[in-house]
Amino acid sequence: MVISYKCPGCGAALSYKEGTDVLKCEYCDTEVSIKALKEIEEEKSQNSQEEFHAEREKVVREDAVENFKAFHCESCGAEIMTDDHTAATFCGFCGNPALVEERLVGEKRPAILIPFKINKQQAIEKYRSWTKQGILTPREFSSTQILEKVTGMYVPYWLYDYDANVSMGAHGTKVNVTRKGDTEYIYTRHYDIQRNITAEFNKVPQDASEKMVDSVMEQIEPFDYKEITPFEMPYLSGFFAEKYNYTGEQLKPQVEERVSKFATDMARGTINGYSSVNVTYANTNLAEIDMVYAMLPVWMLNYTYKGKNYLLTMNGQTGKMVGKLPISPLRAFVAWGISSIVLFIILLVIGGML
Numbered sequence: 001m002v003i004s005y006k007c008p009g010c011g012a013a014l015s016y017k018e019g020t021d022v023l024k025c026e027y028c029d030t031e032v033s034i035k036a037l038k039e040i041e042e043e044k045s046q047n048s049q050e051e052f053h054a055e056r057e058k059v060v061r062e063d064a065v066e067n068f069k070a071f072h073c074e075s076c077g078a079e080i081m082t083d084d085h086t087a088a089t090f091c092g093f094c095g096n097p098a099l100v101e102e103r104l105v106g107e108k109r110p111a112i113l114i115p116f117k118i119n120k121q122q123a124i125e126k127y128r129s130w131t132k133q134g135i136l137t138p139r140e141f142s143s144t145q146i147l148e149k150v151t152g153m154y155v156p157y158w159l160y161d162y163d164a165n166v167s168m169g170a171h172g173t174k175v176n177v178t179r180k181g182d183t184e185y186i187y188t189r190h191y192d193i194q195r196n197i198t199a200e201f202n203k204v205p206q207d208a209s210e211k212m213v214d215s216v217m218e219q220i221e222p223f224d225y226k227e228i229t230p231f232e233m234p235y236l237s238g239f240f241a242e243k244y245n246y247t248g249e250q251l252k253p254q255v256e257e258r259v260s261k262f263a264t265d266m267a268r269g270t271i272n273g274y275s276s277v278n279v280t281y282a283n284t285n286l287a288e289i290d291m292v293y294a295m296l297p298v299w300m301l302n303y304t305y306k307g308k309n310y311l312l313t314m315n316g317q318t319g320k321m322v323g324k325l326p327i328s329p330l331r332a333f334v335a336w337g338i339s340s341i342v343l344f345i346i347l348l349v350i351g352g353m354l
Ligand SMILES: [Zn+2]
Pocket: 007, 008, 009, 010, 011, 012, 025, 026, 027, 028, 029, 030
């Protein structure tokens, strides 16, 4: 089933208003709080608990066999095609926000979310001023037509809490050299070093989407965890969202590797002041405390320039940007020309002085 939140004033679809806890109608400016929508939802679901379970079972079975699935838009009745992982999207015909409910319930329901704080207009302005910094960026890139294509997306994440314990042993030396006459005396003292370190890691993020490039997602971190709220579906209205491709269990090995390495480095960092250190053993024990499914906000701008694809990504909460700007060959040539002329003039001046 597809959900769209309808405006009580005019019947148009409501979208989440960034940085607030309300949904807003673009046409008549009516605002409805997420709390109110939740109450309506709960009433509805109590009435149709049985129906809902039957529906869900059917969908789970269908999910297993099909990669693509069509839903009917609640507003215009057109078919909305989605791939396997789309949780929030838009109707291709009427543009209304549509949430695919069965991809957001049960174990697919995120526990927490950070709402968008940067709205589309602010995102466009940030992209524009960023592209203007690059002297060699093709001018068309900062055109409104291109920047309008920026899309807001909730990316699925798993956040992990770990307690880490590292016991580390090392052999250290301190070397002193003294000289008496022609003789050099080298004193080496040997140390048996032991460390036992306990550290707490909170909400280590790992993106659970196949499409998103891990290195890019790591670069737009950190997110400000102070603004985490319990997940409610209306927050997704007006954005794209995916459900996770990888379960929290599947991603655990790579997260634990990261946490272990970090903890081991911390322990090693406490051994200082020796001439040489040779780590003889390091045992790291991790205890998983918690693992939660979260959705985090990201603005994305996809741009093809001369056959090459560029992706500019922005943290939807903090505005931090990551990506490489394309370079216009013409502008690069002009820039090269200007610097050559400057160099030529300098050479002439120097030449004249000689
Ligand atoms: Zn309205």
